[in-house]
Amino acid sequence: MIDPMADLAGGGPDMAMMGGPSNSEDNNKEVFDMDAFRYNFRKMDKIRSFMGIVAGCVAGVLGLTGLSGLVCFLILHISVNLSILAFKMNFNLKAYTQESMISFLLADFQKCAMSFMLFWTLFFGLVYLF
Template identity: 70%
Template sequence: MIDPMANLDPTAPGGGGPDLNNDSSDPSREVFDMDAYKSNFRKMDKIRSFMGIASGCVAGVCGLTGLSGLACFLILHTTVSLAILATKMNFSLHSYTISKSESIVSFLLTDLQKCALSFMLFWTLFFGLVYLF
């Protein structure tokens, strides 16, 4: 996130502080708030975890088995990740991540394994509740 009002000098010994020699309108200086990053990451983690649980319930109730259940999970996971990217981040991924080289594909695949475990748990639970009992 670029903050021209911060007036920080990254070459200063402390990495910050006022720099009266540089123009404060220089857009090459960036300020990154680690607390905001952690808060945003926790919110995305909660949304994706809830999506894994909800999509597992949907797949179990609909009776999806095998690859159709896996396809359901992958479609819903990428849909939710794209919704986060579009509505909350305005497709400006580099403004919300630490590494400026992160791609949209890596963002979409983040937390895939953790969400898949929640998905499988609720998928088998609801499939068993609806079709076996």
């Protein structure tokens, strides 16, 4: 997202007089609001963490074991990230972050996997062992 107040897109005649950059490479820089980025990142982190917990509960209650539980986690993790991308970002990833599509879909994968495994084993044990 280009900040209109920074005048990075225009580079008008005043920039040339003040000795500012005159080549087009410097004029195409993008400015991100880091406070908004951190806020959005925290919200997505909460959603993904909650998804890991819910997916673990679902897999445990359904009695999924082995690769079927892993596939359940992968499908739910990617579907939640696609939902964030579709409903909140309107598939315009570059307006909100500088990540690639693959890195966005697999973000927080390890942390969510740990939450998933914790609740998967807990609920599997509660439902099928007791």
